[in-house]
Amino acid sequence: MRKIDKIILHCAATPEGKDYTVAQIDQWHRARGFNGIGYHLVIYRDGSVHPGRSLSKAGAHCTGQNANSIGVCYIGGCASDGKTPKDTRTPAQRTALASLVKDLLRQYPGATVHGHNEFAAKACPSFNVKSWLPTVGIKQ
Numbered sequence: 159m160r161k162i163d164k165i166i167l168h169c170a171a172t173p174e175g176k177d178y179t180v181a182q183i184d185q186w187h188r189a190r191g192f193n194g195i196g197y198h199l200v201i202y203r204d205g206s207v208h209p210g211r212s213l214s215k216a217g218a219h220c221t222g223q224n225a226n227s228i229g230v231c232y233i234g235g236c237a238s239d240g241k242t243p244k245d246t247r248t249p250a251q252r253t254a255l256a257s258l259v260k261d262l263l264r265q266y267p268g269a270t271v272h273g274h275n276e277f278a279a280k281a282c283p284s285f286n287v288k289s290w291l292p293t294v295g296i297k298q
Contacts, residue, residue: 159214162266164227165259166220168197168274169235169283174246178233180208192218197231199258205250207258220277228262228269230255235284243281256294263296270298 172178179202184195195210196218202208210231211217219229232255234246247255259271273287274280291298 160216161226162228162269164223165262165266165269165271166223166227166229166274166277167255167259167271167283167287168219168229168231169246170200170231170233171235171282172233173236173238173240174234174244175238176233177203180210183210183231187218194218196224197229199228199230201230201232201251201254201258203233203248203251205248205254207254220274223277228266230258230262232283235282243284245285247285256296259294259296271296
């Protein structure tokens with residue numbers, strides 16, 4: 159079993175208001191040479207949480223951090239132009255993300271929560287994870 163010490167939050171970098179699926183992300187990642195979707199969990203715009211890569215396997219979502227982390231991605235993260243970073247989380251996604259992160263922290267005590275942008279020069283997940291955590295009752 160992998161030792162998990164980080165939960166890393168991502169956005170799909172897709173335009174606001176548009177739905178995408180795990181299967182589509184899987185196709186995108188395979189086209190980039192991955193052996194399947196790199197994220198472990200994906201939150202759709204309706205707040206439903208869908209499995210991606212098995213939690214038992216290292217992800218392909220954050221260079222240098224994959225071995226001991228879980229990658230969580232929400233659909234969205236860009237303005238309607240598909241390029242400009244924007245926090246596009248729906249109310250349902252916000253609720254689901256908070257609940258999911260709390261559940262994962264219970265399963266993996268001692269893990270810390272991060273935005274992808276803490277490890278890469280990217281806007282992803284298009285919101286400040288460190289300032290969001292206390293607003294949903296998560297202390298680091």
